[in-house]
Amino acid sequence: MDYKFIADLLESVKAPNEGILSLVLQKDEHVNITLFGFSPGQELSTHSAPTPAVLYFLNGEADITLGEDVHQARAGSFAYMSPLLPHAISAKIATTMLLVQIKASKQSE
Numbered sequence: 882m883d884y885k886f887i888a889d890l891l892e893s894v895k896a897p898n899e900g901i902l903s904l905v906l907q908k909d910e911h912v913n914i915t916l917f918g919f920s921p922g923q924e925l926s927t928h929s930a931p932t933p934a935v936l937y938f939l940n941g942e943a944d945i946t947l948g949e950d951v952h953q954a955r956a957g958s959f960a961y962m963s964p965l966l967p968h969a970i971s972a973k974i975a976t977t978m979l980l981v982q983i984k985a986s987k988q989s990e
Contacts, residue, residue, distance in 0.1 A: 891939055894918045896975035901925070913982040919943065919972035927969040933983045936960040941976025945969070954978075 885907055887893055894904045896918035907914040913932075919941070927946065936945065938958040945954045946969040947962065954960070954970075962968055970978070 919976040924971035935981040937979045939977040942973040
């Protein structure tokens with residue numbers, strides 16, 4: 882199939898009562914797209930990824946650390962991260978977030 886259509890991402894994953902729920906929406910040689918549901922108080926501790934990535938918050942409120950900076954994310958917040966940027970996420974309330982990891986194209990030499 883050449884495409885994937887999801888009519889309502891918020892209906893695809895609900896924040897659990899406890900913990901973090903993740904749902905892989907698409908994973909191939911080009912991208913890794915994951916939908917996350919965070920219960921209040923849950924966090925992803927500081928880490929980095931080898932690929933560029935985009936975070937898009939669909940609902941909720943969270944503190945997001947990007948490098949040395951901390952931002953307050955809410956529905957509609959967007960972040961682009963270069964490879965290896967240290968980042969962390971801490972949900973203040975139930976929060977849903979979309980992560981898009983962009984994989985580099987392998988070009989033949």
